[in-house]
Amino acid sequence: MVATPSFTGNANPYGGGDPYADYRTADLPFTGLANLADRRLGAGVIAANDEFFAQRENLLVPEPAEFDPEHFGHKGKIMDGWETRRRRGASAERPWPTADDHDWALVRLGAPGVIRGIVVDTAHFRGNMPQAVSVEATAWEGAHGAPTPEELLSGSVKWTTLVPRTPVAGHAANGFEVTAEQRFTHLRVNQHPDGGIARLRVYGEVVPDPKWLAALGTVDVVALENGGAVEDASDRFYSPPANTINPGRSRKMDDGWETARRRDRGNDWIRYRLVADSQIRAVEIDTAYLKGNAAGWASLSVRSGEDGEWAEFLPRTRLQPDTNHRFVLDTPAVGTHVRIDVFPDGGFSRLRLFGSLTERGAASLAARHRELGG
Numbered sequence: 001m002v003a004t005p006s007f008t009g010n011a012n013p014y015g016g017g018d019p020y021a022d023y024r025t026a027d028l029p030f031t032g033l034a035n036l037a038d039r040r041l042g043a044g045v046i047a048a049n050d051e052f053f054a055q056r057e058n059l060l061v062p063e064p065a066e067f068d069p070e071h072f073g074h075k076g077k078i079m080d081g082w083e084t085r086r087r088r089g090a091s092a093e094r095p096w097p098t099a100d101d102h103d104w105a106l107v108r109l110g111a112p113g114v115i116r117g118i119v120v121d122t123a124h125f126r127g128n129m130p131q132a133v134s135v136e137a138t139a140w141e142g143a144h145g146a147p148t149p150e151e152l153l154s155g156s157v158k159w160t161t162l163v164p165r166t167p168v169a170g171h172a173a174n175g176f177e178v179t180a181e182q183r184f185t186h187l188r189v190n191q192h193p194d195g196g197i198a199r200l201r202v203y204g205e206v207v208p209d210p211k212w213l214a215a216l217g218t219v220d221v222v223a224l225e226n227g228g229a230v231e232d233a234s235d236r237f238y239s240p241p242a243n244t245i246n247p248g249r250s251r252k253m254d255d256g257w258e259t260a261r262r263r264d265r266g267n268d269w270i271r272y273r274l275v276a277d278s279q280i281r282a283v284e285i286d287t288a289y290l291k292g293n294a295a296g297w298a299s300l301s302v303r304s305g306e307d308g309e310w311a312e313f314l315p316r317t318r319l320q321p322d323t324n325h326r327f328v329l330d331t332p333a334v335g336t337h338v339r340i341d342v343f344p345d346g347g348f349s350r351l352r353l354f355g356s357l358t359e360r361g362a363a364s365l366a367a368r369h370r371e372l373g374g
Contacts, residue, residue, distance in 0.1 A: 011126045011171035019067040019124060024172035030117030030203040034224055037187075037202035038062065040246055041110025041225055045082075047149035048105040053083035054196060056105050059189075065198035067124040081125065083196030097193040103130075106149055107187040111206040111225050112139070114372060115184060118163060120174045121199035129170040130191035135163040137184040139373055152186060160184075165192060183207045183372035205229065207374065208275060210366045213357065218281070222338060222353040223247070227275035227365075231337070234268040235259035235345075241270045244351045249324075253289040256349030259342075268295075269341045274353070277304065277361030280333040283314060284352035285340075286324040294321040295342035302335035310339060319348070334358060 011022055037043045039060045048056040058065075058081050065080040072078060082105060087097040115137065122129040136159040140147050151157070160180055168174040189200060208227045213219055222228035224245045233241040237260035243250070250256045259268045280302065287294040300314035313333035319325060319342075332355065340351060357365065 010129070010169055013126055014067070014069060014124075022171065023123060024169060026173070026175065028117060028119065028173075028175040030177065031119070031201070033116055033203040034111075034113070034206060034229065034242065035201050036109045036111055036113050036115065036204050036206065037107060037200055038110050040248070042247075043110035044108045046106050046108050048082065048103070050084040050103050050194075051082060052085040053077070054079040054081050056082045058082055059105065059107070059197060059200045061199065065121065065123040079124065079196055079198075081123070081196050081198035083125070083128065084191070084194045087194045101193040102190045103194050104191075105189045106152055107189060107200065107202075108146075109185055109187065109202065111208070112183055112185045113204045113206040114181065115162060115178045115202055115204040117178055117203045118176045119199070119201040119203070120168055120176070120189075120197055121201065122168060122170050122172055122174065122196070123198040124171060125196040125198060126170045128196050130168060130193070130195035130197065132165050132167045132192040133163065133174070133197070134161065134165040134190045134192065135176075136160060136188040136190070137162050137180070137182075138186050138188075139183055140185045147186070152188075159188060162187075165190075178204075181372065183369070183374050207369060207372055208365070209374065210362060210369050213275070213365070214362065218354055218356055220352045221274045221278040221280065221355050221357070222272050222351060229273045231271045231273050233257075233270040238347070244270065244348065245272070246350070249286065250288045250349035256288070256290060256347055258290065258293055258347030259345045262345040265344075267341055267343045268345050269339055271339045272337065272351075274336055274338060275357070275361075276365040277336050277358045278334070278353075278355050279358055280313070280338070280353045280355040281329055282354040283327040283329065284324060284350065284354075285319065285348055286350040286352075287319055287321055287347075288324065288349045289322060290347050290349060291321045293346050295319050295346035295348055297343040298348070299341045300333075301339045301341070302333040303337050303339075304335045306337075308335065308337070311335075316341075316343065336361075
């Protein structure tokens with residue numbers, strides 16, 4: 001684990017104006033990956049030992065934390081994050097918490113995977129952030145897929161330290177690179193000895209259960225929850241291209257992908273990596289909520305491997321605004337990567353590629369699953 005970068009000192013008290021004016025952050029190398037702790041993937045904070053001032057569920061809200069200096073409740077200042085009460089010692093002679101005293105929260109990842117980086121965001125917690133944090137992870141392999149908090153805390157579960165106890169700064173995005181090459185399902189987030197954290201982001205790569213995909217048969221082989229990923233895109237001006245493989249239908253315009261307006265003769269595109277070598281038999285391209293800014297036309301191409309040749313399997317096709325377009329392929333498209341080209345610009349909300357893994361794809365996914373401890 002490496003802190004990236006190292007933050008020192010704490011933010012000044014809020015003095016009015018823009019609450020984010022003195023917020024500390026940096027370019028972190030892993031934030032382009034999927035957030036495995038995204039509520040939209042099914043993540044949840046399933047337990048915490050204390051949430052006196054602010055609820056634990058705020059940790060996973062997708063939007064940045066907000067701050068209202070006038071918002072107070074019966075327990076004190078209302079904060080958009082998870083905040084515990086102040087810890088105390090055992091007696092008047094020893095009023096301070098011990099070195100081991102800490103608060104904790106249990107987080108279920110929305111999709112199991114390999115974690116590459118963690119952001120512990122203390123936005124707006126300036127004098128009430130923890131002194132330090134630590135993060136542990138485990139891969140639940142019990143008889144059922146959803147352990148209770150009591151089972152996770154039973155003492156029989158093996159926890160791997162991803163972030164050792166490390167000082168953090170207030171009102172800052174504290175980033176930590178993770179090097180554990182394992183598949184995890186749950187986290188235990190600790191703050192030492194107490195305090196508040198606004199948001200938790202857990203960046204990595206989804207590693208699905210091969211047995212689950214095999215049991216389903218036909219699946220969306222580019223879906224984020226099944227292990228698909230965006231590798232690159234021509235434009236990220238209005239919204240990230242990874243939105244296009246999120247679960248469910250888009251609920252508003254910025255829940256899809258929209259490019260800046262082109263003024264040249266080119267076109268925009270997204271390149272995806274499928275869960276593994278796959279056979280695609282049906283396609284959905286959804287332009288939901290993109291009414292005056294949907295792409296005009298789209299085409300799809302497939303290739304095998306990083307250096308394979310692109311082969312078009314859906315020719316340039318007219319798209320309608322705010323519409324889900326469905327195509328059944330006469331001949332299955334087989335490969336590991338897919339590229340969508342949109343003409344000339346604009347956007348769409350979701351791409352679904354329905355099919356199944358090839359024998360080679362199923363074997364490679366099973367091998368990786370075993371290597372990562374699955």
